[in-house]
Amino acid sequence: MDYAGLPGRSEATLVSQDRKLALLRGVPLFQGLDTAQVHRLAELAADVHAVDGQVLMRLGEIGDEFFVVISGHVVIEREGQRLARLGPGDFLGEIALIDGRPRTATATADGEADLVVLDHRNFDALLDEFPGIGRQVARTLVDRIRRTATVPQFGIFAQGTNAHAFCEWDLRPGVDLLQAASVLGRLRGPSVSAGGVNLVLAFGADLWRALAPGDVPAGIGPFQPIGRLGGHHAPATQHDLWLWINGSSQDVVFEHARAAAAAIETVAQLSNEQVAFVHRDSRDLTGFLDGTANPTLLEAPMAALVPDGQPGAGGSHVLAMRWVHDLDAFDALSVSEQERVIGRTKAESVELEGEAKPATAHIARVEIEDETGVELPIYRRSVPYGTVAEHGLYFVAFSADRARFETMLGRMFGTDRDGQRDRLTDFSRPVSGAYYYAPPLNLLADLPVSAILERNVALTT
Numbered sequence: 001m002d003y004a005g006l007p008g009r010s011e012a013t014l015v016s017q018d019r020k021l022a023l024l025r026g027v028p029l030f031q032g033l034d035t036a037q038v039h040r041l042a043e044l045a046a047d048v049h050a051v052d053g054q055v056l057m058r059l060g061e062i063g064d065e066f067f068v069v070i071s072g073h074v075v076i077e078r079e080g081q082r083l084a085r086l087g088p089g090d091f092l093g094e095i096a097l098i099d100g101r102p103r104t105a106t107a108t109a110d111g112e113a114d115l116v117v118l119d120h121r122n123f124d125a126l127l128d129e130f131p132g133i134g135r136q137v138a139r140t141l142v143d144r145i146r147r148t149a150t151v152p153q154f155g156i157f158a159q160g161t162n163a164h165a166f167c168e169w170d171l172r173p174g175v176d177l178l179q180a181a182s183v184l185g186r187l188r189g190p191s192v193s194a195g196g197v198n199l200v201l202a203f204g205a206d207l208w209r210a211l212a213p214g215d216v217p218a219g220i221g222p223f224q225p226i227g228r229l230g231g232h233h234a235p236a237t238q239h240d241l242w243l244w245i246n247g248s249s250q251d252v253v254f255e256h257a258r259a260a261a262a263a264i265e266t267v268a269q270l271s272n273e274q275v276a277f278v279h280r281d282s283r284d285l286t287g288f289l290d291g292t293a294n295p296t297l298l299e300a301p302m303a304a305l306v307p308d309g310q311p312g313a314g315g316s317h318v319l320a321m322r323w324v325h326d327l328d329a330f331d332a333l334s335v336s337e338q339e340r341v342i343g344r345t346k347a348e349s350v351e352l353e354g355e356a357k358p359a360t361a362h363i364a365r366v367e368i369e370d371e372t373g374v375e376l377p378i379y380r381r382s383v384p385y386g387t388v389a390e391h392g393l394y395f396v397a398f399s400a401d402r403a404r405f406e407t408m409l410g411r412m413f414g415t416d417r418d419g420q421r422d423r424l425t426d427f428s429r430p431v432s433g434a435y436y437y438a439p440p441l442n443l444l445a446d447l448p449v450s451a452i453l454e455r456n457v458a459l460t461t
Contacts, residue, residue, distance in 0.1 A: 020047055023070045024116065026088070030068075030133070037130060044126055045116040050074075050109035057093055059106045066093045066123045072113025078105045081309035085110060094123075150314025150440040152305055155198030156381070156398055157297060161246040163253040164276040164383050166320065166394060167261060168239040168434070169268035171207060180267040181211050184241070185447035187260060197247035197256050201444065202318045202436030207240045215443050217312030219402040223319075223435045227413035232425045234321065234413060237432040239271050242320055244381075244396065250275070272432070274322060276385035276394045285384045285391055286330055286427075288342050289349040293363070295377050303377035304398035305440075314440030317402040322385070322432040325392040330427040341423045358423070365411045365422040368404060376404050392428060402435060 020042055024030050030041060047070075050056060057063055059078060067074075068091045076084040076092065083105060086092060092107055118126060127134040171180065187201050203211070205220040227233025243260055247253040261270060284290045295303045306312045330338065335346055343361030344351050351357070357364060368376050381396040399405060407416075414421035 017042065020116075023114070026070075033130065033133075040129065041126065044122040045118050048115045048117050050113045050115065052109055052111050054109045056107040056109065056115070057103050057105075059104065060102045063093055063103045064120050066118045067091060067107070067115045068117075070114040070116060073110040074113055074115075075108050075110045076105050077108070078309070081307065083309045150308070151442055152301065152314050152316065152440050153200050153438055153444075155200040155244065155246060156304060156316060156379070156438065157300055158198040158246055159297070161198065161248060162278045163247050163250040164278075164394070165245045165253050165257045166274045166276065166396075167243045167245075167257065167270060168272040168320075169241040169243075169264055170271050171240045171268050175267050177210055180207075181447040183263055183267050184211075185444055187243070187263065187444075197245065197252055199256070199260065200244040200318075200438055202242045202244075202316075202438035204238055204240045204242075204434070204436060208437050208439070211447055212439070212443060215312050215315075215439070217306050217310065217315060217317065217402075217437060219317070220312075220437055221402075221435065223433045225433075226409050226415060232413055232421060232429070234409060234430040234433045236434070237272075238434045241268055242318065242434065242436045250277070274385055274394055276383040279384045284382075284393055285325055285327060285386070286338070286342070288338075288344060288346055290382055290393075291380050292344065292349045293351075293367070294380055299377070300379045302400070304379040304400060306400055312437065312439065312443075315443065316398040316400070316438045317405065318436040318438050319395070319397045319399070319405045320432070320434050320436065321395040321430045323392045323395055323428045323430050324390055325386075325428045327391070327427075341427065359418075360420055360423040362422055362424040365420070366408050368407045368411065376401075376407075378404055378408065395430075398438070405435070 021038055024038055024041055024045075025033075030038065033041065045068075048067075050072075056067060056074065057065070069086050069088055071088055074086045074090075074092065075082060076086065086107075093103075184201065184203075187199060205222055208220065209216050222238040223236045225233060225236045241264065243257075243264070245253050245257050245260065247256065257273075264270075279285060282290055294300075304316045306315050306317075308314075330341075333341070339345055339352065340356070340358055340361060343357045343363035351363065352361070368378075370376055379398045381398065382393050383396075384391070385394050386392060397405065410416040411420075412422040412425060
């Protein structure tokens, strides 16, 4: 096999036979081979040395090689998004060899790398002679498909649900993580997003990091108090687990909440629960429409879900806060004064413009932008709650990037650069605040496996 002329690849190195055999024996994929079989593999495979930045395979091109990384690293990308960084023992290129279609991604050496490579004919010979390798390739391929085909929790985007329940738990002291993973991995709602009952399960940073250390999204961490003590501020009330159940009627939501709580109670203690409801035509108790500027259902996944190619892809960062309204004080304002507090008209929810919308208006403080002026969307799912004695808004929001929440809260509580504060905080105060991560369904299903792998790593280190 002559690989010297292939684009982006250096000439095959003249690695000594002994070193080549030693490298092959160190690859997990080949560890079941005996000495004679390793020698046969060395005959089939060519060794290749790639320098930093060299392309091993390119998206859309017809592929004829299967690679195994011996040393160094290879980055896998698709349309500008990094999908993986492979290291010694990992392999790539098998999909195009199996289905005969163009490459599904681009692979580039990340620093210098040594690889062994088999063309289509020798790859087939390898699988024929060593069936165990074929089974391992198949298992790895299935795992990659499961991890790239992310399915978000449907309840995040559920519509037409009028009844809501929110519960938070703290893990029981000394609980076995494998037991917790087994229990929590089974809490997956039905595959619908309208009308029925939907569950959204989310994890505090410490618990998720312990259960699935390989799938921790960037920026994950516990909620920190914000604002000024003695003044307007948001307290931190972080817990380990958060469950949102929404459905068409309160009795059905209650039954599902009890069933979920009974399962979770074996590994965690209930710390807080809140029942909530949809008020009139999706209005806050102040009388203003809530979520007017929310992304559309088609746009919502882009706003709410961690992008493909990033750790935790398909999951969502969650901000949960319970706000208590002072409706007597708010209702004492004239309608025009209320509209200046919110930044919209009360009846039709039309955004105020120019000087009519103060810089301290609620919507002026919660709309955030990046450094180029492009708006950074957040997908809000807030609902009212309450009794005659205490009532307000259970604020729930989902984001692809947790930093958006921190920017928004900084603008609301006066810690942003301009020092301005959201006027609405004069009439509503948060009494809880927590960050969670809502993983996609495929990661929830893999929780027991992830916990077993983590335990095995801990036992061997």
